[in-house]
Amino acid sequence: DGGITQSPKYLFRKEGQNVTLSCEQNLNHDAMYWYRQDPGQGLRLIYYSQIVNDFQKGDIAEGYSVSREKKESFPLTVTSAQKNPTAFYLCASRKAGNYGYTFGSGTRLTVV
Amino acid sequence: KQEVTQIPAALSVPEGENLVLNCSFTDSAIYNLQWFRQDPGKGLTSLLLIQSSQREQTSGRLNASLDKSSGRSTLYIAASQPGDSATYLCAVPLEETSGSRLTFGEGTQLTVNP
Numbered sequence: 001d002g003g004i005t006q007s008p009k010y011l012f013r014k015e016g017q018n019v020t021l022s023c024e025q026n027l028n029h030d031a032m033y034w035y036r037q038d039p040g041q042g043l044r045l046i047y048y049s050q051i052v053n054d055f056q057k058g059d060i061a062e063g064y065s066v067s068r069e070k071k072e073s074f075p076l077t078v079t080s081a082q083k084n085p086t087a088f089y090l091c092a093s094r095k096a097g098n099y100g101y102t103f104g105s106g107t108r109l110t111v112v
Numbered sequence: 113k114q115e116v117t118q119i120p121a122a123l124s125v126p127e128g129e130n131l132v133l134n135c136s137f138t139d140s141a142i143y144n145l146q147w148f149r150q151d152p153g154k155g156l157t158s159l160l161l162i163q164s165s166q167r168e169q170t171s172g173r174l175n176a177s178l179d180k181s182s183g184r185s186t187l188y189i190a191a192s193q194p195g196d197s198a199t200y201l202c203a204v205p206l207e208e209t210s211g212s213r214l215t216f217g218e219g220t221q222l223t224v225n226p
Binding site: 033043045058092100102105106 | 143144146148153154155156157158161201203212217218219
């Protein structure tokens with residue numbers, strides 16, 4: 001079955017470390033997105049990519065980086081510059097045209 | 113700037129009741145509107161997608177309506193069940209392109225009591 005796979009499900013980061021969250025889709029979708037979800041604040045867009053080798057900053061890109069070397073993959077790196085990284089991270093994808101969005105199951109990142 | 117509001121923030125109902133969740137948006141020039149369900153600690157599951165040219169969509173016990181002129185959408189759940197307990201989110205895209213970003217409401221947390 002087609003879908004979006006996020007890994008790991010849980011991730012723990014020490015202060016000063018960079019960590020990378022994986023997002024893979026086999027839906028042949030063109031666009032991919034990273035959202036952050038905090039309690040009581042809803043979902044906020046971090047980065048998005050419409051095509052391979054191109055991506056744009058969202059509303060809260062500081063302290064994060066992404067790459068889009070393959071259509072299927074859109075990894076997110078949470079750098080040490082992100083001061084409050086503890087959150088639930090959701091990856092999504094969308095096919096070009098008038099289609100809806102498909103979300104992954106999320107990665108919960110905790111700073112220890 | 114598009115803003116999406118969902119009312120109520122939380123709702124608790126007895127099993128079997130029909131209920132309505134509300135979503136409003138400030139800019140009526142939307143491309144489409146999507147309703148999602150989120151279980152605790154899980155990702156978002158798409159429930160219904162309504163195109164801007166449509167007035168409603170149905171899937172099983174769920175019916176979503178869209179009134180662009182008034183900036184409102186409703187999600188109607190018939191004969192609610194405990195398994196319907198979850199947070200329901202509505203979202204609209206900002207642009208009419210494949211890279212369009214979604215603006216989300218903050219959700220309605222639904223509890224259906226047996």
